[in-house]
Amino acid sequence: MTPHGPLAEFPRRLADIGVRVEARESPGLAPTQLIVVKATDWSRLGIEARSWGCRWVASWGEEVDAEGGATIRINTCFEHAGAYLVARTAVPRAAPVLASHTTSYPAADRPERHIRDMLGVVFSDHPDARRWTRHQAWSQSEYPLRRDFPAAGSPQARTPADHQYNFLLAQGSGVYEIPVGPVHAGIIEPGHFRFQAVGETVLKLEERLGYTHKGIEKIAEGRDVDGLARLAARVSGDSTVAHAWAACMAMEKAAGLDLPPRAVWLRALMCERERVANHVGDIGAILNDIAFAFGFYQFARLREVWQRASREAFGHRFMMDCIVPGGVAADLDPRFIATMRDEARLLGQQIGKLMAIINDLPSVADRVRGTGVLKPEYAKALGCVGYVGRASGMDFDVRRDAPYPPYDKLTFKVPVHHYGDVNARARMRLEEITASLGLIEALLSGLPPGPVRAAWTHPAAGAEGLGLVEGWRGEILSFVRFGADGRIARFFPRDPSWTTWPALELLIHDNIVPDFPVCNKSVNGSYSGQDL
Amino acid sequence: MLRILGKIQRLGIVTETRPELGEPALTEIGEQLKAHIGERFGGSLAIREVDAGSCNGCELEVQALNNPFYSIERFGVHFVASPRHADMLLVSGPVSRHMETALLRTYDAMPEPRLVIAVGECGACGGEFGISYASCGAVSNVIPVDGVIHGCPPTPLDLLRGILEAIAKRP
Numbered sequence: 284m285t286p287h288g289p290l291a292e293f294p295r296r297l298a299d300i301g302v303r304v305e306a307r308e309s310p311g312l313a314p315t316q317l318i319v320v321k322a323t324d325w326s327r328l329g330i331e332a333r334s335w336g337c338r339w340v341a342s343w344g345e346e347v348d349a350e351g352g353a354t355i356r357i358n359t360c361f362e363h364a365g366a367y368l369v370a371r372t373a374v375p376r377a378a379p380v381l382a383s384h385t386t387s388y389p390a391a392d393r394p395e396r397h398i399r400d401m402l403g404v405v406f407s408d409h410p411d412a413r414r415w416t417r418h419q420a421w422s423q424s425e426y427p428l429r430r431d432f433p434a435a436g437s438p439q440a441r442t443p444a445d446h447q448y449n450f451l452l453a454q455g456s457g458v459y460e461i462p463v464g465p466v467h468a469g470i471i472e473p474g475h476f477r478f479q480a481v482g483e484t485v486l487k488l489e490e491r492l493g494y495t496h497k498g499i500e501k502i503a504e505g506r507d508v509d510g511l512a513r514l515a516a517r518v519s520g521d522s523t524v525a526h527a528w529a530a531c532m533a534m535e536k537a538a539g540l541d542l543p544p545r546a547v548w549l550r551a552l553m554c555e556r557e558r559v560a561n562h563v564g565d566i567g568a569i570l571n572d573i574a575f576a577f578g579f580y581q582f583a584r585l586r587e588v589w590q591r592a593s594r595e596a597f598g599h600r601f602m603m604d605c606i607v608p609g610g611v612a613a614d615l616d617p618r619f620i621a622t623m624r625d626e627a628r629l630l631g632q633q634i635g636k637l638m639a640i641i642n643d644l645p646s647v648a649d650r651v652r653g654t655g656v657l658k659p660e661y662a663k664a665l666g667c668v669g670y671v672g673r674a675s676g677m678d679f680d681v682r683r684d685a686p687y688p689p690y691d692k693l694t695f696k697v698p699v700h701h702y703g704d705v706n707a708r709a710r711m712r713l714e715e716i717t718a719s720l721g722l723i724e725a726l727l728s729g730l731p732p733g734p735v736r737a738a739w740t741h742p743a744a745g746a747e748g749l750g751l752v753e754g755w756r757g758e759i760l761s762f763v764r765f766g767a768d769g770r771i772a773r774f775f776p777r778d779p780s781w782t783t784w785p786a787l788e789l790l791i792h793d794n795i796v797p798d799f800p801v802c803n804k805s806v807n808g809s810y811s812g813q814d815l
Numbered sequence: 816m817l818r819i820l821g822k823i824q825r826l827g828i829v830t831e832t833r834p835e836l837g838e839p840a841l842t843e844i845g846e847q848l849k850a851h852i853g854e855r856f857g858g859s860l861a862i863r864e865v866d867a868g869s870c871n872g873c874e875l876e877v878q879a880l881n882n883p884f885y886s887i888e889r890f891g892v893h894f895v896a897s898p899r900h901a902d903m904l905l906v907s908g909p910v911s912r913h914m915e916t917a918l919l920r921t922y923d924a925m926p927e928p929r930l931v932i933a934v935g936e937c938g939a940c941g942g943e944f945g946i947s948y949a950s951c952g953a954v955s956n957v958i959p960v961d962g963v964i965h966g967c968p969p970t971p972l973d974l975l976r977g978i979l980e981a982i983a984k985r986p
Contacts, residue, residue, distance in 0.1 A: 418912075418913040419912075419913075420911075420912035420913055420948060420949055421948055427948055427949070432948070433948075434947050434948060435946070435947060435948060436947060436948020436949070437948075438912060438948060438951075441915060441916065441919070442912040442913065442915045442916060443916055444916040444917065444920075445913070465914065465917045466865055466917055466921055468896035468897075469896070470864045470866075470874050470877050470878050470894060471866065471874060472866050472869070472871050472874065473865075473866050473867070473868075473914055473917065493913055494868070494911060494913045494914050494917070495866070495868045495869070495911055495913070495914070496868075496911055496912075496913050496949050497868055497909060497911055497944045497947075497949050497950050498944070498947045498948055498949030498950060499944075501947065501948070501949070502944065502945070502947055513943055514943050517870040517872070517942075517943050517944075517967075518870065519870060519871060520869070520870035520871040520872025520873070520874075520875065520968065521871055521872070521875060523870075523872070564875075577819050577822075577823070580882070580883050581822075583879075583881070583882035583883065584829055584882060584883050584884065586879075586882070587879060587882050587883075587884050590879075600876075600970060601872060601875075601968070603872070603967065636822070637822070639818075640818045640819060640822060643818070809871065810871070811868075811869065811870045811871050814911075
């Protein structure tokens with residue numbers, strides 16, 4: 284297949300400047316292009332991709348056998364105007380040194396440190412030598428994703444706190460430090476925030492994540508497809524549908540499996556319901572964080588009604604484990620088509636009435652407008668996706684720009700804002716709810732008949748697949764490689780939170796400490812999804 | 816302001832008094848809970864929730880206990896920010912090794928007597944994550960546990976029932 288689209292000429296451009304590029308066929312990745320370059324050209328690849336206008340999407344590594352011994356293969360995914368490209372290179376396991384892309388792409392910073400902690404690849408010119416995912420559960424000279432590292436590890440009787448991480452310190456008269464977490468005051472996930480402040484103004488926020496690291500990539504190895512779908516469904520509980528879909532899409536592409544149309548339409552129906560549930564809950568939580576209790580309880584009520592309806596129709600309040608390899612776990616009872624349509628219409632009306640009240644309150648506007656501004660140039664540099672990116676001008680949505688069934692047959696609006704403040708991110712949620720309610724109506728009206736699950740067939744050992752799905756937080760990338768007997772050899776899920784956590788550090792700058800909760804909630808990164 | 820009051824009045828109270836989805840009445844469990852809390856905790860049970868490594872599913876359902884349908888505060892239960900104010904620790908798991916010390920410190924900071932409930936399949940037995948280089952598995956592998964609430968995640972009603980069982984069985 285000859286590549287076409289906005290990145291078709293990119294390999295030739297690389298060749299023109301003297302980079303040896305080898306185009307490879309990989310049906311499980313298609314339509315994503317795959318190129319292989321030499322490790323010595325890795326830095327130039329990053330520079331050229333940036334000048335071509337590519338977004339840096341994700342990077343992951345795996346240990347493989349190659350001529351000349353064990354090798355660590357590094358993959359980096361780029362995107363430009365809806366076209367994806369995976370660049371691949373390899374470094375010897377004995378001396379795994381590679382140039383960093385962080386100098387070209389700030390978005391590569393934490394992902395490269397994750398690869399260093401997990402696989403021992405040294406990114407030679409990486410500007411930050413500190414560990415990221417590793418705390419104290421394994422030593423500096425151990426790498427959990429290497430093949431000789433047992434999943435059980437060799438844990439100490441008690442894993443000590445990671446108290447010697449070098450946070451950046453601000454100095455000067457009146458500067459003080461506020462450490463927060465990992466156990467937070469609310470009923471939320473754990474992580475550490477280190478503020479440097481003067482008075483109430485935040486000079487600098489530094490995040491320290493990794494507290495919920497559960498070894499997802501490692502314990503995925505050796506699972507069967509059903510087991511991987513269950514694990515993927517728990518990468519981030521609020522995105523259970525989207526992560527399960529992305530992982531199943533990757534496995535199905537690796538196996539060359541075609542899904543019955545009804546199965547993908549039902550997946551989309553669940554995914555849009557998940558988007559609505561989370562956005563509704565978050566709007567309430569944003570209002571709660573500006574002490575507007577009325578709004579919080581109203582939206583919490585709407586979310587509860589929505590979740591109960593999900594349970595009635597799909598058997599689970601979050602629709603967890605409803606997406607399975609080859610399709611969906613159960614068909615939708617026809618009686619829910621009418622009720623779900625009514626619920627969607629009713630929710631739209633209810634939100635409209637509430638917003639008429641909320642929009643009228645200057646005290647709400649005062650707290651959210653101009654608060655926590657993520658400048659469009661920062662969003663671009665960090666490759667922010669989802670509502671965080673789109674609130675800062677990053678006009679990208681996988682469903683529209685790299686459509687996968689059934690979105691290739693549906694039309695919907697992708698809202699975009701440019702101010703990048705809390706208000707813009709809250710507006711994004713509202714407008715995305717409206718778009719999703721329209722999609723739900725269209726999905727219910729056009730739901731094709733037929734089976735909801737295709738029979739699974741094991742792909743050959745070595746087969747790989749790439750799933751790309753627009754979850755409620757934004758683009759989810761899921762990579763799967765099969766080993767022998769249909770078992771998983773490698774699983775890498777890239778939650779959109781990897782792109783938005785660094786944005787939080789920038790957008791909080793010069794805001795007051797008491798506005799941190801609302802800024803954080805407006806971004807709502809997943810800890811679990813980034814910690815893996 | 817008038818419009819807010821109007822909305823509140825028109826909507827009325829959605830807080831439940833009748834069975835939903837074929838489950839036992841929420842109020843029935845709630846009233847029992849309230850009676851036990853009145854008897855053993857002076858009318859007020861303070862809970863500190865700790866996510867010790869979960870996928871966040873359990874947290875969303877614990878949060879839901881505060882929504883107007885469940886309105887858990889009417890039974891005398893409230894969630895507190897500090898373990899020093901807490902009678903009970905609700906822990907969702909699995910306990911990641913990176914959270915092990917933080918969880919122990921939270922537990923140590925609680926005044927005696929302290930009740931611990933492991934929430935969700937992962938908290939109860941390690942769930943999909945089990946024990947590994949990164950995960951201690953069940954909460955009981957790290958701190959003493961008085962009760963477990965199964966479910967992935969447990970529904971708000973499961974949570975209420977589990978809290979009730981844990982305080983009712985305490986001698």
